[in-house]
Amino acid sequence: MSDRPPVIRDLGDAGLLVEFGERLDEPTYSRVRALDRALAEEPCRGFTEAIPSFASLFVGYDPLVTDGVEVREALLKLIDRPPPPPPDPKLHTIPVHYGGAHSPDLDMVAEKAGLAPEEVIAAHLEATYRVYIYGFAPGYAYLGGTPERIRLPRRDTPVRSRPAGSVMIAGGQCIVTTVDMPTGWWVIGRSFCRIIDPDAPRPFLFDLGDYVRFTRADD
């Protein structure tokens, strides 16, 4: 492969961080996912877990069994080989309630974006989003694909508590929350779709790489 080799850094004796780049772009993210799949198929000795992120993959190891030197070598070998093919992504449709109490930040987003509230909703509904990573809190799936014209930076000061199911945006991203949490993101809707179903055989709704479309729920 012609890709430049990743930078591999130690996280104490917990694992290694494999950095494929410093920016979110498709080739970098694909390499993160490829190594994640390769490890799932052929875990190296002492492997504990992998945590994919936008441009890096954390690879945990058991320091009683192996060490960073051995894991690093195993990873470089895996990276050099053609990865297992990616699974076919699924398309999920998530109903969202917009307006009123469901959309505490809709008017402010509209004002800042120079749009009418209905135009913000239309923009949010028109895009197809991609599930990049889970992070921060249980079931928080970071969806990429928020249209340019409703992209806003995060607030400087987080709002104290927003309920689970908040549909919120910041920059090019969107999250449907699963727990009540303070946030600096902009809440433009509410969904009652369960991203986490603890009793299901697959407790988390999305696989990485899946696609998401939002539809307007009847109030």
Place this chain on the structure above:
Amino acid sequence: MSRAVLTIEHAGPLTTVQDAGRPGYARFGVTTAGPMDRLAHATANVAIGNPEGASAIETALGGITVVVSEGSIAIAVAGGAPVVTIDGTRVEAWSVQILSRNDRLAIRPGRWGSWTYLAIAGTLPAKRWLGSTATHAQSGFGGRNMAAADTLVIDDARSRPVAPRNLPLPVGARPRQDVRVVLGPQDRFFSSAVQQSFLSGVYTVTDAYDRMGMRLGGPKLAISGSLDMLSEAIVRGSVQVPGHGDPIVLLADHQTTGGYPKIATVIAADQDGLAQLRPRDHLTFRAVSPEQAVAAARIRHRQTRAYLQAVSDKGSRQ
């Protein structure tokens, strides 16, 4: 086995049920949680013949008071140096006791330590989620927060043949002020002068200390360059530096990803001791290589195995 009922008379903040934790779900945003001091948690469990990773009550500086309202049950206390009393009479902080009906067990902060474990000989009622009863306070998925007036019904309570006894303290039970770290993964975001002040300065634990992490006061750590960093995985022990420049050591309930630079990672062998520090305690950081961190983990593991073997209750083991 018989039934016992415990009533919580008082539970300070951050009193939760913790088993050994919920590893393997970080890729879904689920942190491992589990005990802040893993060795003390395991000690309390094995001392009364429980599996090492069984559910036990973790209590912080607010303490806990429990009354036996029905039956009798063996318990073990371990972690820190709390003041432990049964009906007002002082007993050893690290010990196995048999409680009978109407006995009142109180655990209050003593000379040192932040976290103490109360293990009971029987199954603590707590919600299992993704295979674990560890409480992740922020989400409320799994486990259980303890509050005054809660009753705990233990259907499989054992009070015999567990032998009441005092437990010797393991190596490393005390708060650790000399904390070893491996620099990185974002040490490059800090000038060598800033890295030097991180490694030579004296830090103080602030009141901003809970199960998620510990914010430190001391030399501020200025970040070179822009803060524009993609979120990436965090581990227990990550030393994160937000814009305010005060390092935060992330612990059991840490978020799974974050976008602030991390100057270093506290090695696993020193995490239990670090967690036992209290607000206003001092600490310093010392850099070791990843190879030294792995070696320290192995030494710590050998010591832990030998110690747990020595203090485990053989009599009631199945």
